[in-house]
Amino acid sequence: MATTEHPDEWAEADGVADPVVRVLLYSDHVQTRDAVRLAVGRRAAKDLPTVEWVEVATHDAVIGAVEAGGLDLLILDGEAGKSGGMGLSRQIKDEVFRAPPILVLIGRRDDAWLASWSEADAVIARPLDPMVVQSTVAALLRARATT
DSSP: OOOOOOOSSOEEOTTOSSEEEEEEEEOSOHHHHHHHHHHHOSBSSTTSOEEEEEEEOSHHHHHHHHHHOOOSEEEEETTOSSSOHHHHHHHHHHHOTTOOOEEEEESSGGGHHHHGGGTOSEEEESSOOHHHHHHHHHHHHHHHHHO
């Protein structure tokens, strides 16, 4: 896998002066992607840039987007069908230098011990609480900006 460069500043969207953060959202269920986007909103917090979503539904699309770089956060569905987010998280953490922070969505709170194997930076259990999703995304983006 290619190296992902750590951003010194928030990315700018296609010549627009407003900064954006690029968040990859992986799930093979459109309902899960919709729920996450709705929970996070246009901005994860007032002090953070606008979110630009990169939505993907396959393992290969995740790997391709990570290799292309320019992502500030990865949100991976641990319950995705053929290739779950926990395995993808572990692969990315093992293979990508300076990988963006990773949030894994798990099926139930009792699976948190298993999710620790994934080396994800954060884990959220279903049912998704919009306040928890938004605050976790904001915390991960803030941490990314300061490192």
